Amino acid sequence: MDQPEKTDKKIAENPAGRTGALEKAAAPIARLRLADSLLNLCRANSLWPMTFGLSCCAIEMMSSGMARFDLARYGAEVFRPSPRQSDLMIVAGTVNKKMAPAIVSLYEQMPSPKWVIALGNCAVSGGPFAIEDNYAVIEGVDQLIPVDVYVPGCPPRPEGLIEGIFRLQEKITGKSHPFPQNRHPQKKS
Amino acid sequence: MQTRELLIERLKKKSFDFKETDSRRCGYGLEVQTLSSHIRDLAAVMRDLGLYVVFVTAVHVRPGIQVVYQFAATDVPLRVMVRVPVPPDGTVLSIAGIFHGADWHEREVRDLFGLSFGEHPDLRPLILPDEDVDLAPLRKKEKKLKDIMDIFPGND
Numbered sequence: 001m002d003q004p005e006k007t008d009k010k011i012a013e014n015p016a017g018r019t020g021a022l023e024k025a026a027a028p029i030a031r032l033r034l035a036d037s038l039l040n041l042c043r044a045n046s047l048w049p050m051t052f053g054l055s056c057c058a059i060e061m062m063s064s065g066m067a068r069f070d071l072a073r074y075g076a077e078v079f080r081p082s083p084r085q086s087d088l089m090i091v092a093g094t095v096n097k098k099m100a101p102a103i104v105s106l107y108e109q110m111p112s113p114k115w116v117i118a119l120g121n122c123a124v125s126g127g128p129f130a131i132e133d134n135y136a137v138i139e140g141v142d143q144l145i146p147v148d149v150y151v152p153g154c155p156p157r158p159e160g161l162i163e164g165i166f167r168l169q170e171k172i173t174g175k176s177h178p179f180p181q182n183r184h185p186q187k188k189s
Numbered sequence: 190m191q192t193r194e195l196l197i198e199r200l201k202k203k204s205f206d207f208k209e210t211d212s213r214r215c216g217y218g219l220e221v222q223t224l225s226s227h228i229r230d231l232a233a234v235m236r237d238l239g240l241y242v243v244f245v246t247a248v249h250v251r252p253g254i255q256v257v258y259q260f261a262a263t264d265v266p267l268r269v270m271v272r273v274p275v276p277p278d279g280t281v282l283s284i285a286g287i288f289h290g291a292d293w294h295e296r297e298v299r300d301l302f303g304l305s306f307g308e309h310p311d312l313r314p315l316i317l318p319d320e321d322v323d324l325a326p327l328r329k330k331e332k333k334l335k336d337i338m339d340i341f342p343g344n345d
Contacts (some may be wrong), residue, residue, distance in 0.1 A: 135326035
């Protein structure tokens with residue numbers, strides 16, 4: 001259960017600086033271990049990502065949601081068109097300076113508990129835009145909001161995003177593959 | 190008469206400095222050099238012949254920054270490159286009054302190169318974030334400047 005503290009720390013370092021107080025206010029007064037772990041198990045198996053994409057990585061995100069890769073197998077297919085209904089923000093693509101205020105306010109509008117996946121090199125670190133002459137691109141969305149899982153790639157394949165969601169589930173519940181039925185069948189020798 | 194011949198005739202009549210180029214090699218068939226004070230005359234000639242603005246941009250080269258326009262015809266394969274050296278005060282006359290579509294192109298050039306367009310109807314910042322409106326990010330450092338003769342394919 002160290003996740004909320006970690007998030008707080010990240011927010012405190014965040015230059016925008018406004019989310020810290022909000023996050024503290026949202027922290028529970030009392031924690032019941034069993035109820036918490038049960039809730040977290042539910043949260044991990046029903047992540048509701050927000051519907052938005054910033055560039056080409058969004059195409060991979062859409063692909064992940066479609067039939068071939070079928071994110072629904074892991075409970076994360078309910079893309080919500082409103083930050084109020086989402087608990088997972090997948091930052092899929094390049095974050096421009098001009099887009100940054102919108103990203104921060106979207107993040108602030110999401111109810112806690114909430115998580116962020118940085119999808120693709122641009123959102124992770126600026127990717128090909130991290131050069132000396134760069135004047136328009138934020139080099140890594142973690143300069144704006146706390147990021148839980150980084151998925152590198154240019155763009156990452158849908159399997160990459162799905163693996164990122166597994167890692168997030170691991171972070172939420174504290175164990176990998178909290179749902180054994182989601183594990184790929186092992187070959188019996 | 191074909192648009193191309195008509196255009197060449199009018200350019201000659203108004204004594205513009207132009208040359209014909211090999212469009213298969215450099216992508217445009219005519220290249221015109223003119224001054225900021227004549228760009229409106231030239232734009233009016235283009236408009237009267239039914240050409241449209243493809244783009245307006247600028248290049249920062251040695252000896253100085255230039256505004257670059259490209260016009261094209263709709264009926265025949267004809268592209269015209271127009272180059273205007275920017276005067277020392279950094280202001281080129283706007284052609285937005287002749288081609289309305291050039292309005293936003295010129296605002297973009299203002300953002301990225303820090304140039305100004307005289308008599309532009311509404312030269313507000315367009316694409317850069319609020320804190321960077323006067324950044325002029327595409328201006329090059331002195332070391333990185335290239336010679337104009339090296340970069341335009343029409344120069345042989």
